[in-house]
Amino acid sequence: MNEVFEGREKCYQCYRPISSCMCKHVKPISTRTKFVILMHPKEFKKTKNGTGRLTHLSLPNSELYIDIDFSDHTAVNTLINDSNNLCYVLYPGKNTLNLNQQKIESEGKQVIIFIIDSTWPCSVKMLRLSKNIQNLPKVSFSHTKSSQFRIKEQPKEFCLSTIESTLTLLELLNEQGIEEIEEGEFEHFLDPFTSMVEYQIGCASRTDESVRFIKRD
Numbered sequence: 001m002n003e004v005f006e007g008r009e010k011c012y013q014c015y016r017p018i019s020s021c022m023c024k025h026v027k028p029i030s031t032r033t034k035f036v037i038l039m040h041p042k043e044f045k046k047t048k049n050g051t052g053r054l055t056h057l058s059l060p061n062s063e064l065y066i067d068i069d070f071s072d073h074t075a076v077n078t079l080i081n082d083s084n085n086l087c088y089v090l091y092p093g094k095n096t097l098n099l100n101q102q103k104i105e106s107e108g109k110q111v112i113i114f115i116i117d118s119t120w121p122c123s124v125k126m127l128r129l130s131k132n133i134q135n136l137p138k139v140s141f142s143h144t145k146s147s148q149f150r151i152k153e154q155p156k157e158f159c160l161s162t163i164e165s166t167l168t169l170l171e172l173l174n175e176q177g178i179e180e181i182e183e184g185e186f187e188h189f190l191d192p193f194t195s196m197v198e199y200q201i202g203c204a205s206r207t208d209e210s211v212r213f214i215k216r217d
């Protein structure tokens with residue numbers, strides 16, 4: 001199902017223009033853990049280089065909601081209030097469960113990880129407003145990878161895009177035995193993301209070309 005978006009036809013799956021639809025690159029991974037992507041409305045509008053939706057498409061066991069304050073969000077509160085669930089929010093900082101060093105003790109519960117899909121300043125605001133998410137125990141990880149997201153200004157080079165963070169999470173959950181994902185499945189997880197980055201860089205260099213062309217004239 002497509003619709004016209006900014007004068008161009010849009011893919012209703014990845015919310016990108018049909019001309020640069022990334023759906024064919026998506027290789028979904030089945031997980032025991034449920035991921036809930038909390039997307040800032042600004043991220044929703046940023047169709048060109050958002051990775052929250054690509055993450056959602058890559059994870060059949062995921063949900064995606066768009067808002068800033070989730071305090072009264074029915075679906076989110078239903079998940080948090082269900083005693084069969086063990087909910088965490090992925091958030092860096094002190095007093096977090098560092099998954100490189102500490103294990104999630106699920107004890108048969110459904111592990112749910114909320115992931116905030118937003119720029120750093122907006123995610124601080126989202127967590128401040130959303131008391132229900134703020135009160136969840138936090139998980140984090142330390143990593144040495146730097147983002148491949150060359151087209152997006154990251155405040156610090158260790159900030160990863162949502163899809164890269166999710167991949168790191170999946171790898172750590174696999175090490176902990178919470179997930180049993182075949183190693184080979186990870187190989188293509190970032191394909192829609194790398195294709196998107198390459199597409200955007202291609203667009204940028206074509207724009208440079210035309211600018212130079214105009215200047216020469």
Ligand SMILES: [Zn+2]
Nearest residue numbers: 011014021023
């Ligand atoms: Zn698409």
